Amino acid sequence: MDAIRTEDLTKHYRVGFWRPRPYIALDRLSLTVRTGEVFGFLGPNGAGKTTTLKLLMQLMYPSSGRAEILGRPVGDVEVRRRIGYLPENPYFYDYLTAEELLEYFAGLFGYPAAERRRRAASLLDTVGIGAERRLQLRKFSKGMIQRVGIAQALINDPDVVFFDEPMSGLDPLGRREIRQLILQLRDRGCTVFFSSHVLADAEALCSRVAIVAAGRLVASGQLSELLAFQVRGWELVMSGVTPDALSQARADREIVNAVPIDGQRFAMELPASAAPERVLATLTASGAQLVSLTPIRETLEDFFMRQVTGAQRSSNG
Amino acid sequence: MADMRIIAHVAINVFKESVRDKVLYNLVAFAVILMGAAYLIGQLTAGQDVKIIKDLGLAAIGTFGLLIAVFIGIGLVWKEVERRSIYSLLSKPLGRREFILGKYAGLALTLLVNVVVMTAALYLVLGYMDAQFTEEQKSVWAAPALDAGMLRAVALIVVELLLVTAIALFFSTFSSPFLSAALTFGLWVIGHFNADLRNFENIVESPVAAGLARALYYLLPNFAAFDIKSQVVYALPIAPGYLAVTVAYGLAYIALLLTGSVLVFTRRDFK
Ligand SMILES: Nc1ncnc2c1ncn2[C@@H]1O[C@H](COP(=O)(O)OP(=O)(O)O)[C@@H](O)[C@H]1O
Ligand SMILES: [Mg+2]
Numbered sequence: 136m137d138a139i140r141t142e143d144l145t146k147h148y149r150v151g152f153w154r155p156r157p158y159i160a161l162d163r164l165s166l167t168v169r170t171g172e173v174f175g176f177l178g179p180n181g182a183g184k185t186t187t188l189k190l191l192m193q194l195m196y197p198s199s200g201r202a203e204i205l206g207r208p209v210g211d212v213e214v215r216r217r218i219g220y221l222p223e224n225p226y227f228y229d230y231l232t233a234e235e236l237l238e239y240f241a242g243l244f245g246y247p248a249a250e251r252r253r254r255a256a257s258l259l260d261t262v263g264i265g266a267e268r269r270l271q272l273r274k275f276s277k278g279m280i281q282r283v284g285i286a287q288a289l290i291n292d293p294d295v296v297f298f299d300e301p302m303s304g305l306d307p308l309g310r311r312e313i314r315q316l317i318l319q320l321r322d323r324g325c326t327v328f329f330s331s332h333v334l335a336d337a338e339a340l341c342s343r344v345a346i347v348a349a350g351r352l353v354a355s356g357q358l359s360e361l362l363a364f365q366v367r368g369w370e371l372v373m374s375g376v377t378p379d380a381l382s383q384a385r386a387d388r389e390i391v392n393a394v395p396i397d398g399q400r401f402a403m404e405l406p407a408s409a410a411p412e413r414v415l416a417t418l419t420a421s422g423a424q425l426v427s428l429t430p431i432r433e434t435l436e437d438f439f440m441r442q443v444t445g446a447q448r449s450s451n452g
Numbered sequence: 453m454a455d456m457r458i459i460a461h462v463a464i465n466v467f468k469e470s471v472r473d474k475v476l477y478n479l480v481a482f483a484v485i486l487m488g489a490a491y492l493i494g495q496l497t498a499g500q501d502v503k504i505i506k507d508l509g510l511a512a513i514g515t516f517g518l519l520i521a522v523f524i525g526i527g528l529v530w531k532e533v534e535r536r537s538i539y540s541l542l543s544k545p546l547g548r549r550e551f552i553l554g555k556y557a558g559l560a561l562t563l564l565v566n567v568v569v570m571t572a573a574l575y576l577v578l579g580y581m582d583a584q585f586t587e588e589q590k591s592v593w594a595a596p597a598l599d600a601g602m603l604r605a606v607a608l609i610v611v612e613l614l615l616v617t618a619i620a621l622f623f624s625t626f627s628s629p630f631l632s633a634a635l636t637f638g639l640w641v642i643g644h645f646n647a648d649l650r651n652f653e654n655i656v657e658s659p660v661a662a663g664l665a666r667a668l669y670y671l672l673p674n675f676a677a678f679d680i681k682s683q684v685v686y687a688l689p690i691a692p693g694y695l696a697v698t699v700a701y702g703l704a705y706i707a708l709l710l711t712g713s714v715l716v717f718t719r720r721d722f723k
Contacts, residue, residue, distance in 0.1 A: 192543045212547060218543065
């Protein structure tokens with residue numbers, strides 16, 4: 136059984152007060168997410184990711200098309216027992232503490248009081264909320280709210296979780312913790328469906344991705360198979376690079392460009408044809424030290440720009 | 453079938469939250485101050501009667517209850533939608549119907565506790581008055597100070613407040629708090645002059661206007677029916693069965709409004 140299936144899922148918003156006309160936020164989205172996978176739902180802002188997640192949570196009803204979670208129609212109460220959802224930029228109650236919020240949500244699953252307390256405490260530990268858990272949520276920063284949001288999504292040990300932009304509002308350390316958390320969930324057999332507008336989030340996590348732009352699915356599959364994201368070259372920064380080694384590498388066409396940063400530190404560009412390992416080995420042998428090595432590829436934004444200029448959002452207006 | 457346990461769980465949370473909202477304390481405190489004022493007035497009139505205290509006290513219970521019902525009622529659902537806390541909540545195994553009924557029950561509980569506190573305060577003041585005067589002085593009073601019959605008026609006030617809450621909740625499932633408050637207060641005022649609509653029917657010539665007045669009379673909640681303060685204060689007779697019929701009327705109206713709220717709310721898109 137698939138974890139998530141959508142079939143021609145479509146959502147129109149009515150826009151304009153005097154002469155309402157439909158605006159297609161999501162256009163016949165069909166996707167399948169298998170159980171146990173970490174699935175990245177990628178797209179630039181306004182692509183229709185949040186709309187899709189709200190349709191899956193039945194916070195909105197589709198204009199047409201269908202969606203299923205764990206083989207049942209979305210909105211089925213039995214389905215809700217087995218899923219978790221982190222909304223985009225979540226917000227909870229000002230006057231509840233983090234602890235009380237989680238216990239309240241746990242109660243909706245019918246857990247007895249002791250079990251509610253246990254789950255709340257252990258999840259707050261997991262997401263790194265310490266003594267602040269006794270503070271009212273209005274005193275929480277955006278990043279802390281995001282962590283509470285993730286904790287509440289996991290209160291019922293869900294089989295499928297839906298995270299809408301889980302990394303937003305977090306610092307780099309926080310992002311790394313969330314990545315680790317998602318991998319732990321996967322290891323427990325939980326299916327993770329998350330949206331993001333940042334390609335790097337997906338690279339570090341996903342088995343498969345779907346890419347949406349302007350309400351349409353534009354690509355799906357394994358990231359490494361998506362041609363657009365294949366590496367186009369590398370940026371190599373090394374220090375202690377001797378002029379000899381540099382001209383040798385140039386002569387071998389292993390670097391196409393070298394910009395001095397300071398002293399013997401250089402930023403070098405390697406073509407996709409070059410094996411970065413070999414260049415690195417040669418230069419290291421000549422006494423240089425590695426500073427950084429970064430793949431150069433089309434960014435998600437560049438990719439979207441191309442897609443979007445190709446296919447403008449259609450409208451019935 | 454609605455899940456009662458879930459409804460109770462939501463209701464208790466509403467109660468906790470409103471208890472933490474300082475507005476509530478202010479209202480209760482204000483009511484208590486008003487009871488004090490009633491007591492002073494009683495002193496000035498040299499214990500001629502406790503009527504004035506009962507009158508003022510019951511009016512205060514009704515008014516402060518009304519303020520709580522409207523001002524919390526209009527925000528109950530709207531705030532969750534506006535602040536998007538509803539997104540995570542509705543992804544839990546909680547139907548939209550349970551959500552609405554839970555919210556309503558929570559505010560009903562809040563109101564009930566408030567009315568109980570205010571009524572207890574009123575009886576306290578009356579008990580003090582009772583101890584102040586001699587039997588002879590008290591013999592001219594229309595009803596004893598600690599008249600349990602007063603509780604009948606309190607009971608109808610409670611039902612009235614529950615009805616006001618249902619109206620506020622209904623409006624708040626689709627409109628802004630400002631509009632909901634205006635509509636709820638509007639209905640409350642009209643509902644108190646409902647009987648006049650009946651008379652209007654007899655005065656006007658036009659059958660259309662008369663028909664309209666008649667339709668409105670049956671459609672709009674008849675709030676005047678819940679006001680038996682003067683009967684209780686002056687110890688006037690109340691028709692047997694009046695209480696039961698009025699309570700039943702209120703409950704039926706509430707059931708209708710809650711059904712409407714659930715219908716509107718389950719169809720909504722949270723954009
Ligand atoms: N309530 C709404 N009314 C009208 N248009 C909306 C509404 N919400 C979102 N949209 C539009 O629908 C499109 C998809 O939005 P959304 O799903 O939020 O995108 P994403 O989450 O990928 O950033 C956007 O163009 C957005 O402007
Ligand atoms: Mg979004």
